């Protein structure tokens with residue numbers, strides 16, 4: 001194996017600058033003459049704006065401008081749009097209310113954008129924002145997604161607050177399966193609302209160059225080209241390349257930085273209005289209030305079994321809280337990214353899902369690590385666990401009896417699982433978890449007065465988002481391919497320009513490993529360039545664990561072209577037939593001889609243009625490619641959580657965590673393990689600690705780290721991570737995504753472990769010590 005190639009646990013190249021404080025984040029960007037923006041945000045969840053008095057703010061020191069929705073309208077700037085059209089089961093299109101970047105006439109959640117103050121300093125802007133006086137007529141608010149019908153409409157366009165009533169699957173066939181069932185398991189639960197909380201809050205610097213009538217936006221984006229496309233359309237910048245979007249180092253996104261938000265839009269627009277660069281950096285409270293939140297489902301789910309414990313059908317009704325406005329991808333999350341995964345790892349002949357997407361007076365809800373797939377996995381894995389107990393089956397045996405065993409496997413909900421080996425992952429996980437020793441450990445815990453439980457999660461997800469073909473058949477329109485360009489310098493060093501965006505995933509390392517592997521050059525000879533629309537051709541960005549399967553596959557295509565051209569150059573220089581040139585271990589050689597050239601030598605020859613005069617060969621060595629996958633990739637695995645509960649306090653302590661995942665070919669095992677570790681931490685956070693909570697008036701009462709508990713090192717065990725490998729057949733590397741797996745797998749593993757410890761008493765997420773203690777009080781005997 002090449003020491004820095006595919007499969008090597010190479011240390012992350014980018015970490016040198018991150019851990020020495022040399023990263024360049026958006027807030028590190030300072031433009032000459034820059035001014036600062038502060039947003040006036042609604043203190044009410046729902047109110048009419050009767051008037052805005054900006055005079056006091058305008059008179060304050062350093063204030064340059066105070067702009068409102070009326071100014072946006074005067075400049076003919078329309079609303080932010082949700083990019084994914086969903087049709088209700090009656091065929092009607094979703095009801096999308098207007099989403100102006102600064103409120104026009106009404107505010108719809110606490111934190112909604114009412115006006116922006118631009119001032120010489122950030123503190124002057126902030127002070128003046130407090131002096132903007134807004135006359136509100138407060139309206140009743142609705143926050144509970146299950147109670148939206150009959151509540152005051154959030155948008156006139158949706159009088160019953162229902163954006164869509166969508167369905168997937170065969171209703172009649174599923175009803176028939178339930179009618180013939182020997183046993184039906186039913187569950188009602190809430191998938192709790194989360195706040196993403198990346199370390200780096202969102203930030204933007206908008207700049208306008210009057211000389212060229214062009215704009216630059218530095219921003220915390222996971223997908224700068226999509227941001228350029230959408231923002232240029234909103235703001236009326238044409239052609240779109242007059243807007244350059246640069247997403248420099250980004251300190252985590254977890255999905256929350258793929259959306260087009262009001263703040264970035266305003267910074268670009270305001271830069272031209274005031275003739276100065278405009279900078280805004282969110283503080284943590286703003287992040288809590290106005291970053292798109294995740295999850296927030298209310299679900300009833302049912303599983304039908306025959307007398308032998310084989311699954312016959314699954315029926316799900318979910319109410320998905322979409323918040324006060326439709327964020328950029330919000331409609332696709334509880335629909336396309338959720339219901340098609342409801343088959344889990346199981347062979348279920350009939351599935352039917354209905355999803356009502358609803359408005360409430362809360363922050364918009366959109367994709368958050370896993371986006372739809374954690375919600376689907378929670379439905380399936382909780383149902384499976386409870387069903388196994390109800391029919392008196394061992395949860396492992398019950399799962400194995402119902403696992404998909406033949407591939408490819410067409411589920412009743414669109415997905416075509418290409419490859420996998422679910423029993424192998426289960427067996428490996430059982431061994432690594434010392435399942436056989438669990439009974440002994442449980443007895444030991446009981447002696448010490450503790451309750452020990454063990455919970456499984458056999459998850460599957462669809463990532464590598466998104467093959468045009470599959471997306472087209474879902475009716476979603478746009479396929480999400482990826483682009484790459486490989487520029488070989490005359491010395492043989494290589495720059496890879498990718499449409500993917502790294503904001504913690506280590507692409508500068510893994511993408512360089514791929515190049516090192518294919519070209520046989522050192523990893524230090526490879527630089528990865530991303531995140532700048534003026535440098536990189538159009539690309540789709542990073543989300544849906546797609547950068548490996550889709551982004552790297554585009555690089556493979558471009559590398560293949562580079563090698564093909566290198567072969568021509570080598571043939572010319574070595575005076576051999578092109579068909580006789582072989583490329584291996586970084587050398588082009590004439591087959592059967594010791595005549596050859598190193599990759600770097602061929603690169604140099606490619607730039608000595610005069611040599612090719614009169615030949616068909618063009619000078620230079622640079623190739624590009626676009627890659628559109630033919631299918632999703634289907635990472636799958638088994639996570640086992642073992643925990644101990646103190647019955648006196650309700651505190652759950654995770655003792656062991658075993659994860660066995662199948663990510664196909666692994667490029668860098670250390671980075672993959674890191675991704676799994678981080679994902680599990682987020683999933684454990686959702687299961688045990690995190691929950692965004694609005695009171696009845698629509699105030700976010702968990703708007704700081706004092707009230708919203710993030711997982712810390714002490715909440716997490718040392719993980720045992722193993723792998724199985726079934727290479728993905730639909731991309732040239734055989735790779736499947738790993739970036740979301742932990743967050744998808746973890747919540748049901750934790751809750752299944754808690755209910756196992758509690759003798760199957762229901763607990764809701766987050767299963768805080770209070771929630772568990774209450775469950776203990778409901779139980780007839782505690783031990």
Ligand code: MCN
Nearest residue numbers: 252253254369504510544545546547548667668737738739
């Ligand atoms: N990889 C590998 N072998 C595989 C699969 C992946 O070596 N078989 C490597 C890839 O080359 C890449 C990393 O693992 O360096 C993650 O790859 P992939 O699974 O393709 O995911 P993406 O790079 O597309 O990242 C997106 C994914 C998502 S959707 C969220 S949300 C998330 C996540 O990654 N957000 C993150 N991980 C994150 N990690 C950090 N630190 N910060 C975030 O915001």
